[in-house]
Amino acid sequence: MEVKTVKHLLTKYKTMRKVIFLLIILSLTTLSFGQPRHITVKLHSVIGYGQNEEFAKKAATALEQVLNSDEFRTRMLAMTYLRTNGLTNQQLYDKIMTAHEEQGDGGQDGVVDLRVRTLRIDGNESKWKDNCEIGSHSGTIGIDGNGDGVTAICPQRLTLWVSENNVAELSGHYAHEYMHILGFGHSKFLGTQAWREKTFVYKIGNLVSELVEKQMKANK
Ligand SMILES: [Zn+2]
Numbered sequence: 001m002e003v004k005t006v007k008h009l010l011t012k013y014k015t016m017r018k019v020i021f022l023l024i025i026l027s028l029t030t031l032s033f034g035q036p037r038h039i040t041v042k043l044h045s046v047i048g049y050g051q052n053e054e055f056a057k058k059a060a061t062a063l064e065q066v067l068n069s070d071e072f073r074t075r076m077l078a079m080t081y082l083r084t085n086g087l088t089n090q091q092l093y094d095k096i097m098t099a100h101e102e103q104g105d106g107g108q109d110g111v112v113d114l115r116v117r118t119l120r121i122d123g124n125e126s127k128w129k130d131n132c133e134i135g136s137h138s139g140t141i142g143i144d145g146n147g148d149g150v151t152a153i154c155p156q157r158l159t160l161w162v163s164e165n166n167v168a169e170l171s172g173h174y175a176h177e178y179m180h181i182l183g184f185g186h187s188k189f190l191g192t193q194a195w196r197e198k199t200f201v202y203k204i205g206n207l208v209s210e211l212v213e214k215q216m217k218a219n220k
Contacts, residue, residue, distance in 0.1 A: 037097045038068055041112040044105075048118035048155070052162050056116060059170035062212040066171065067096065067112070072211055079207070081200040083186055092200065095182060102183040104149010112178060115150040118158060119143065125152075132156050139193075141173055144180040151177035168216060172209030179204050 041064040046053045066072050076096075077089045084092060100109045107113035119142065121129040131140035132154030142153035153173060161169050179201040186199040196202055 037110070039097055039099050039110050039112060040064055041067070041114060042107065043114050043116065044107070045115045045117070045150075047116070048120070049116070049158065052158060055158075055162050055167070055170065058167050059174060059212075060114060062167050062215065063112070063171040063174055063208060065215060066208050066211045067175075069211065069215075072207070075207055075211075076204070079203055081198070081203055082195070083184060083199040083201065085184060096204075101149060101181050103147045103181045104145070106149065113149075114174060114178065116174070117150055117152050118155045119152045121155060128154065134160055142177065144177050149181050151181075168209045168213035171212040172205045172207075175208035176201055176205030 041060045043056060043060045046056045049056055073093060076093055079089070081089075081092070087095065098109055099112045101107065101113055104115065105113070119125050119128050119132060121132055128140065128143070130136060131138040134156055140154060141157050142151060145151060151174065153170075158170075160166075184199075184201050186196045186201045188195070197206075
């Protein structure tokens with residue numbers, strides 16, 4: 001009788017231990033899923049930037065900080081966009097934070113894989129020369145590489161931003177081009193600039209610029 005009770009208690013204790021163990025595993029899993037995700041920004045290649053490679057790195061670091069911020073998440077989720085490829089705001093946010101490139105060589109998920117260069121306006125891309133001029137009618141800042149995942153900036157624009165120490169604009173430019181790499185566009189027949197400014201690609205680029213600028217001011 002006595003032995004039986006002890007045995008019974010022991011079995012009970014073992015079961016309880018199993019249950020507690022499972023509960024701990026379960027809560028740990030929930031915790032890790034509930035935690036905000038963290039992404040990194042990786043500059044795989046910087047071509048044609050000359051002395052300004054450090055500036056590109058600064059912009060990439062600032063972009064990383066902003067993408068991981070609560071403010072970016074809150075602001076981004078509260079906006080409305082055109083050209084969302086049918087995704088909800090939460091899905092758009094998740095798509096950014098998953099960082100799975102749809103164009104170009106890509107890289108690891110959870111890593112914003114960037115490849116940047118300058119436009120060869122004095123070489124085989126001279127057709128962009130006039131559009132690239134600061135104050136030109138087209139106002140071209142750069143081009144998104146037509147699906148090859150390499151972001152090209154007008155050298156005049158890069159020089160201007162460096163002279164202004166305008167890291168925020170370059171971060172925003174990278175964010176804009178990265179949204180293209182994630183598969184989003186901003187074109188339609190006879191689309192005006194005012195219309196383009198309402199698209200996901202433009203709004204994310206502008207939001208990143210704004211938040212980087214804010215962050216820079218706060219760090220001064
Ligand atoms: Zn664009």
